[in-house]
Amino acid sequence: MKKSILTLILFSICINVFATETKLMVRAKAKDAKFVGSSLGGAHVIIRNTLNGEILAEGNTVGSTGNTNLIMKSAHERYTQLSDDKTAGFLAVVDIDVPTFVRVEVFSPINKKNAQVHASTELWLIPGKDILGDGVVVEISGFVIDILKPNTHQYIALESVPKSGLQIEANIVMMCGCPIQKDGIWDSNLMEVKAMVHKDGESFGEVTLDNPKQNTFEGRLQITEAGYYQITVYAYNSKTGNTGVEKINYIIRE
Template identity: 35%
Template structure:
């Protein structure tokens, strides 16, 4: 019995389609983002943006945000130092995706956060192979670390007007990137953090002022004397040398 060329082509096409359908496998991926020297970046509406991209084609395979809590302090900071111990718990912030892939993909992961604090937002990327049917969920999954500190200025108010000769209070709140509090003698000690304010007047450098930690308010404070009128621009820099973390916040006010 003879089989026509057109019939063979149709059969070949059908077999190829069936093979493609048969080999595509759902593959689970879990992504967690942890602050350097601290806990997971948690939240539910503005936490950490996650994008999974095919490194060779640029195709976006999955994207979204992590959702959940910052996790358990003792588990992350003490118990997880033991080899093989996972840092995350069931409620720890995570992004979950299922990729339908029929061949190995070289995947680039990009994470950006914390989205709720634009002055502290940073991005990290990593690339690895993902194989069909081999879930990337063991331990903490695909774990990414983000460096930095969150610095928030509560005083002075932006672009407020003050009289020349007035002493302007400087007050800054500094936390780890996960929002974990810095305190006197706590897990994240204030003694490990140096905070300074750099001031310019109409663009000319005035100098720097050190901010001291106030354990009652859990904030860093200083007083800034004003003399000449003009636009005072303030940049507050925080540095935690123990973990190589840094943070910046800026504001400005007028003196007349």
């Protein structure tokens, strides 16, 4: 028994002696936008050994969303680095003794479950061969959409609905938290934003949502009957192929 324990200890020591510290920078970048950083709570990163599922490193991206002019307004030649030392990322440090095939999993944005995307990629890590700079950049598609009006499971009296219609309001930003507005860098003029409405499980109609101010999209829904309603707000940019969706349910009562 003592010999077995000693053998395990010696084996563990040998592994630690021959293992080499290897660094891997991981960044989450919103589609058609900037990096996911501290301003949105970051993205959660997990690095796994694909052979046995062992987690080699885990943590959140921290830092800024990056340089807007460099990322969004400049032409990029080959080898152009889009990040700097302040740009959000997660620096993983793993100890490996042989080349290891890993899966990099990113959950982003970590604090917005309704919009969260799980994206991943795979690559070989070689002992002592660091991957730094921009590192591994995982693209996060979508929009963060929060329907503000009406509220989830809100009971609304039919008589209280204005003649102009029930207000629908949504807050929409890029997946890095970058702002959307008319004629802005992220131009709402290029985006189709609509509310698809169902009543009692049947299609009821669509409402186009306008963008009167930064990140805010609004429209009015004509309602004349009580029932169970569902609103699905979607955003679509045909130029980039980026899409996002949010749903809520509410009740109109007599």
